[in-house]
Amino acid sequence: EADIYQTPRYLVIGTGKKITLECSQTMGHDKMYWYQQDPGMELHLIHYSYGVNSTEKGDLSSESTVSRIRTEHFPLTLESARPSHTSQYLCASKGHRETYNEQFFGPGTRLTVL
Amino acid sequence: GENVGLHLPTLSVQEGDNSIINCAYSNSASDYFIWYKQESGKGPQFIIDIRSNMDKRQGQRVTVLLNKTVKHLSLQIAATQPGDSAVYFCAVPGGSNDYKLSFGAGTTVTVRA
Helix, strand or coil: CCCEEEECCEEEECCCCCEEEEEEECCCCCEEEEEEECCCCCCEEEEEEEECCEEEECCCCCCCEECCCECCECCEEECCCCHHHCEEEEEEEECCCCCCCCCEECCCEEEEEC | CCCEEECCCEEEEECCCCEEEEEEECCCCCCEEEEEEECCCCCCEEEEEEECCCCEEECCCEEEEEECCCCEEEEEECCCCHHHCEEEEEEEECCCCCCCEEECCCEEEEEEC
């Protein structure tokens, strides 16, 4: 069981609100990722970080922003939520050891913007 | 990102039968390939991976086959059980030292009792 956590698990919010989705991991992983996923569909990378104070945009354009001030924490913020932001957001992390390849995923946050 | 595709979006299988899920990729520089399982309401969970210098790897009830000539990999699940019902994704890195993954569209496996 991976030690990566996301809060809230579910969020229903009105248009125009500012929201922050939290992601934290206790594995000391240097690499962290945010994906957006519609139900049953593929995962799209929207942000990633390879260490503290390092953030990059992913393949899918997103109006969200991220920060990486601490190794274990990688929050995602939407300044003004819109219905088009309704989706599932998955956080993942990967360690620097090269003996395994996989990213470990959190349980996800299902966001609904009304 | 890497172009990754799955052949069938859904698969219905009788309990006890074997399941085969397929995936095609386009980047020949990828040095490993991963299969994930995602149950309803959960994040993807690692099943098995295979390095590019291998053509077969076996785990517990699962086997992954890699055909680099046609850029195709498959996941075989033996004696499929109700707990195997989930969405299965293949994931491929962009290349050596690329720590990002590209995911295929997913195959939804439904196990019939």
